[in-house]
Amino acid sequence: MHIAAEVPAPVSRPKRRKALWLIALAATTALGGLTYAFTGVEDTVGEGLQERPMACSEAMYAMGWVLPDHASDQRCTELSGGLAGHTQSGIFRMPRADARSWLASLPGERNRPGGVGSDSVVERKEGLALGILRPPGSLQADEVRVDVRWEGEDTAAVTFETFDY
Template identity: 85%
Template sequence: MHIATEIPAPAPRPKRRKAPWLIALAAAAALGGLTYAFTGGEDTVEGFQERPMACSEAMYAMGWVLPDPASDQRCTELSGGLAGHTQSGTFRMARADARPWLASLDGERYPPDGAGSGSVVERKEGLALEILRPTGSLQASRVKVDVRWEGEDTAVVTFETFD
């Protein structure tokens, strides 16, 4: 005689909800892809476009000459929006040539950071200079140049233009 025993069916599994963060992550990825597709991959923020440029080109636009030799050059141009057209960059040069190069830059001298002198300002960590209305074709109202000593022989130059 065979007795049939009934095996109970397993309890239904509760439906798992997808984590809200997973949905948000997927939406952000999709939006990022669409933004990239419509802007061509360029960096854009509220109408601004940033593009890399040669530091020699940036110096030329201000009526200046890039020191020779200059290494590790990284310069960019930001255009559009209310900012108009600005440039910034950094490069390395010989420390011994930094002061003469700064002194050679054309434009009306402005005391950097409220310093009392209208020329190159020497600080413990390097040099600073601000120039109003550089002579080149770039319509900048002011250029700030900072030089930071990097060892006995090298200086790192950073510049930024303001419309």
């Protein structure tokens, strides 16, 4: 007894063309999406971002804060547009002796990492740090990080950056 194996019917040419066309369409769509992801979004961010210098007192006011007395060497910027939302950053110098009390006076919900005091100021060998969630000013920031670095016996460099998630 001889059993003949069933041979599948050949795929017709119209179905084969349709399948190839769908594969080509899917590949083109995928490549187009990847191209946009690597170039289109980058162009949008690059074109949409605007950085401008601003007074540090203005940046502090927008967060509901006051620039410390005797602040010097102030350089602050505002970055807006694109995917960045609206952020501010800056650096200034102030008397080292006033740094902790100034940080402790800043209003806003404290980001309380483990092992810090009741004022949420983190003490380090090289300086101080503080995180504020949603500062009370007009700037719609989700977080502000303030870092103080000792520059000598009398001077501290203060940097801050806002984050809009």
